[in-house]
Amino acid sequence: MKPQSKYLFVEIAAQRCLQLMRGAKPKVESGARKYTTLAITEVESGEVPWRLSDGESTDLVSSGLREPIEQE
Numbered sequence: 001m002k003p004q005s006k007y008l009f010v011e012i013a014a015q016r017c018l019q020l021m022r023g024a025k026p027k028v029e030s031g032a033r034k035y036t037t038l039a040i041t042e043v044e045s046g047e048v049p050w051r052l053s054d055g056e057s058t059d060l061v062s063s064g065l066r067e068p069i070e071q072e
Helices: 006-021 035-044
Strands: none
16 A cells, blocks of 8 residues: 555655665565665555554554564
8 A cells, every 4th residue: 555645655665765774675576776766666566564553653653664674
């Protein structure tokens, strides 16, 4: 699911970019050489799961983005 808000889109892409920088495997095939470009492509294609936190907190809670990265 692609976020409707451009600000939310940027937040999700930024968190995914950090995850890619820490060693996460890409979710889409891309010729992108930069983590930011790859993260944007993944969010645009709807491959990055996310959800908003409920009521009390306004922080974005991206499903799977705050979990530790498994290194090979």
